[in-house]
Every structure is written in C-alpha cells, then in structure tokens.
Amino acid sequence: MNIQDQLVKAAKTAVKELYNAELPESQFSLQETRKEFEGDITLVTFPITRFSKKSPEATGAEVGEYLKKHVPSVADYNTIKGFLNIVVSPAYWSEQLINEISRPDFGFFPPNGKKLMVEYSSPNTNKPLHLGHIRNNLLGFAVSEILKASGYDVIKSNLVNDRGIHICKSMLAWQLFGDGETPQSTGKKGDHLVGKYYVIFDKKYKEQIQQLISEGQTEDEAKKNAPLIKQAQEMLQQWEAGNEEVVGLWEKMNAWVYEGFDETYKRLGVDFDKYYYESDTYLLGKDLIQEGLDKGVFYRKEDNSVWIDLSDDGLDEKLVLRGDGTSVYITQDLGTAQLKHDDFKMDESVYVVGNEQDYHFKVLFLILEKLGKDWAKGLYHLSYGMVDLPSGKMKSREGTVVDADDLMTQMFDTAKTRTEELGKVDGFSEAEKDRLYQQIGLGALKYFLLRVEPKKRLLFNPAESIDFQGHTGPFIQYTYARINSVLIKAEYINGGEQHELPTLLKPSEIELIKALDRFPEKIKASADEFSPAQLANYIYEIAKLYNKFYHEETILKAEDPLVKAFRLSLSSVTANIIKRGMKLLGIEVPERM
Structure with missing residues (x-):
C-alpha cells in the first residue's frame, strides 16, 4: 500500500477514534506539500473541523499526532492554518524505491475490462503526409499506448479518405500530363508522385480560370466552367458508376499511395490494428437517416432534403441528406460510427482530428445521442491545434506543404x-x-x-x-x-x-x-x-x-x-x-x- 493510501485509511480511523465520527475516504484531500513548507504530503483538515469542533490548526495537530503514532512511515508533521503537512520518513522512500518502483510493471495498470478505439491519421490519398499529419499520428499513437498502460484494450484505427473529387484531380492530371510516370520509373515514393499531380492540377486549373476571366466570365463562373474541373467531376461520376477504366486507374494510383504511406508510418513508428476506407463507407448512414425520420429526429424539406434542427441545443439546422438522395459528410460519418461499433462493441471511441472540425463532431455526437445510440456517450473528439513553422502556414494545393518525409x-x-x-x-x-x-x-x-x-x-x-x-x-x-x-x-x-x-x-x-x-x-x-x-x-x-x-x-x-x-x-x-x-x-x- 502506498503512503497516500496509508494516510487516508489512518486519517479515517483518526476521525473515528478522536471524534467518534465517520468520514468517507473520498472526503480526505491529499496534495503535494508546497515547496516553501516542510513536508511531503499535505492533508486538508477543513472537512474534519465540523466533527472536532476545534480550529483547523488544533484539529491538524491532533490528527498529525495520531498519524505520527500509528503510521510508521510518518516521521513528523506541522500545521499551517487548515493544512497538515506530513513529513514521510526516509526509510519509507528507500523501501518504496526497492520494493515497488523498481518492479518491471510499476506504473502500468491491470486490465479494466473496457475496450476503446482510437481513430487517427485519416489521410487523403491525393497527397503525402505532412507536418499536420505528424502531430495527428503522434497524438493518436501516444494516446493509444498510454491508454493500454492504464488498462484499456485499445484498437488503433485509420479511416482513409480514398475517394472524392480530390483524388480525381490527381488522377486526371496524371492522365493528361503524366506521360505514364510511375514510382518505379521516377524513383519517387508513390504518395509523392500522386501529390505532384494534385499540385499540377491546381496550377493548370488556375491558368484556365484566368483565361476564362480574361474572356469576360466572372471568377465564380470561371471556377465552375473551367474544363479541368468539369472533367474531374465527370471522372468522379464515372467512378461512382463503376466505370472499369476509371476504377482501375483509381486502384493503381491508390496502391502507389498506400505503399508510400506505409513507408512513412514505419519510419515515424506508428501502426494500426484496423483500416477503414471511405470508398467502402461513403454510402453508409442512409439507413440511420431513415431511422431518424421514422423516430421524428429528422425532417424532410420540400426539395426532399433531410435535416435536423439543433437550435435548442445551441447549434443550428444541419443537412444530413441531399434532396437527390446523395450523402453529405455527416451521413457517412454516422454510418461509419455505427459500423465501427458493430465491429468491435467498444465502450469508448476517440477521434483524433484537428480543431477545425470541432463543430462537426459536436453535431455528429449529438445526432447519435438523439437517435438513441447508448454508446454515443462514449464518443470523444480529441481536438488539437494546428502546427506552424517559423516560415508560416502550409498550403498543400500550392505545393508549399511541409512534407512528413x-x-x-x-x-x-x-x-x-x-x-x-x-x-x-x-x-x-x-x-x-x-x-x-x-x-x-x-x-x-x-x-x-x-x-x-x-x-x-x-x-x-x-x-x-x-x-x-x-x-x-x-x-x-x-x-x-x-x-x-x-x-x-x-x-x-x-x-x-x-x-x-x-x-x-x-x-x-x-x-x-x-x-x-x-x-x-x-x-x-x-x-x-x-x-x-x-x-x-x-x-x-x-x-x-x-x-x-x-x-x-x-x-x-x-x-x-x-x-x-x-x-x-x-x-x-x-x-x-x-x-x-x-x-x-x-x-x-x-x-x-
């Protein structure tokens, strides 16, 4: 038994014997003694004075004398107002070092029977990992290991954003300007090669926008009408329709990226137990939307879109399904949360995501609670701040991102x-x-x-x-x-x-x-x-x-x-x-x- 537990038990007995009163152990407050006072551990005596009917100093002196007499590890004490400063004997510390602290498992807790998932990394497959991803990965990995040490059964998961317009931009640019380049032919890591074409897309797209503006279109019109963005949107539609050529290109380029990611993860020293892919999960969530409509949690507008009103919770109205029946981010996140819980039945789930997504996770967790998911109360957003360099912010589309490698x-x-x-x-x-x-x-x-x-x-x-x-x-x-x-x-x-x-x-x-x-x-x-x-x-x-x-x-x-x-x-x-x-x-x- 450590000294803190010894003192609490002895102080409880002291209150009973000195004042004929019962005080729960939770009422005894111990803290480290402030450096300007003699002592190691301080007991706050204010809660005891209602039984002693004496001043905090007198109460502290009586309890201190009792502890010194009955706890061998207590060498001395002094009282400062309502604080009993306890001096622990050197013999206790030397014995604690040899008998307890030196144990190989000291500090680690036995299994607590609880399962917890930590989701981190969550990269996009159109670019390599950057400095922001490094903070994300290091936080996720360290939190996972610390939770294991505290007794949790931890599952490390990674939800990969491997679909959408962003990857189509890289795919299209490679098709148009790549001349058949591969990681093998260039000696580049696959994620770097694909990221190169994401930057090329942005550069060519901006050139087209400027050309259309010079021809009389507004900036908004030019952004919508530029041939490259139209081609990328068409490619996304073809991917969703299962076009073999587009899906084949997507699989090939993503395989390059995954090989590159694995190399970076290995060098960084992080790992995962389970991968989820948005290409598998982006259609999830629609069943939950219907469930919410049936329960009256959601409502449908005239354009057939589905919403939830969270104004009573200090938020606002939130779109959960478009009028044409297609998903928004919250739709698939609802479905993915359900999938993860169905897969592992964990007690808690931690999302390691930057603080720009604070609002999104408030909405996500609140909707799941309103849908009656009892596991929703175990969801936690580990929100973290951005990382800056002395040279300033990073912008991946412009190729100025600080690459992790x-x-x-x-x-x-x-x-x-x-x-x-x-x-x-x-x-x-x-x-x-x-x-x-x-x-x-x-x-x-x-x-x-x-x-x-x-x-x-x-x-x-x-x-x-x-x-x-x-x-x-x-x-x-x-x-x-x-x-x-x-x-x-x-x-x-x-x-x-x-x-x-x-x-x-x-x-x-x-x-x-x-x-x-x-x-x-x-x-x-x-x-x-x-x-x-x-x-x-x-x-x-x-x-x-x-x-x-x-x-x-x-x-x-x-x-x-x-x-x-x-x-x-x-x-x-x-x-x-x-x-x-x-x-x-x-x-x-x-x-x-």
Missing part, C-alpha cells in the same frame, strides 16, 4: 550536425551513428510536438527542438544515456536484491524518489485527459531531478558501499522509468551517445 530527413540531418559538433559519437560505427541520428532526430520531433497540450496551437522550430540542454527530447535521451554509462562503469547488474538500505537519504535522493513514485499517477492522468503532454512533461522533470542528484552526490566514488549500491539502484530505476515513459510516447532512447 522531408521533415524527418531534415531532423536526421540536424541531429547529425548537432551531435558531431558536440563530439558525442566518438567510437561509433557508421551504422551506429545513423541509428543514433535517427533516434535523436525523431525523438526531438516527437517530444516537441507531444509536450504541448493537444488543444494548443504550436510553433515547431526544428533547430530549437534539438537542444541537449533544453526542454527537449534529446535532453531526456542524453540523461538516459548518461545513467546507462554510470551503470556500465559500475558493472551494475539490475535485478539483484538489496537487503540493507541507507538510514539517511539526501534531499536530492528523496526528491527524485518522490517524483518516480508519481509514475502511475501521471499515466492515469494522461489517459483520463487523452493528453500525452502530462506524461511528456513528467519525464522531463524526472530527467532534471536525476541530473540534479548526479551533480550533487557522488555515485561511483561513494565511500559507503551501502550508499553506492542504493544510488546505483536509484539510477537504474530512473533509467527504466524514463525508457518506459518515452516508449509510451513512441520515442526511443539510445543506450549511449
């Missing part, structure tokens, strides 16, 4: 330059160097994006993210490698049982152990809030505290063998927590650097 290569090159400048690769083979640069570059990118709360927009500066002394992934990676170097020099073998423990601990040791003890709490908080940022910032704090301990205390040259053994154990446990925590974020830590 190019960015990862840039991070590799920056890591290589910074690492070699600092002389951290002496004695490494070329293969080891490449592996290290990959770990540092991707670690810097991932940590920089994950340390910020998802809802916040962020400015990503590649150069700033690779700093071995700042609030960065490489600083944490370097700390891990430093600890590993200490353990290797000491020829430390993890797993040996330490029977004797030091009777006194230094402040930096206690501070570090207390922080390590919060690993389960941080995993739980990150899972509950779908926020890898909580865990990422916690791991940074651990790295900082270890470096403080490392600089203040001797390890390898400690005179007392007992102290040396304990500090090596503390180092080993710290390294394991860093490694396991970073792994949940999808970040590797190098064994040496």
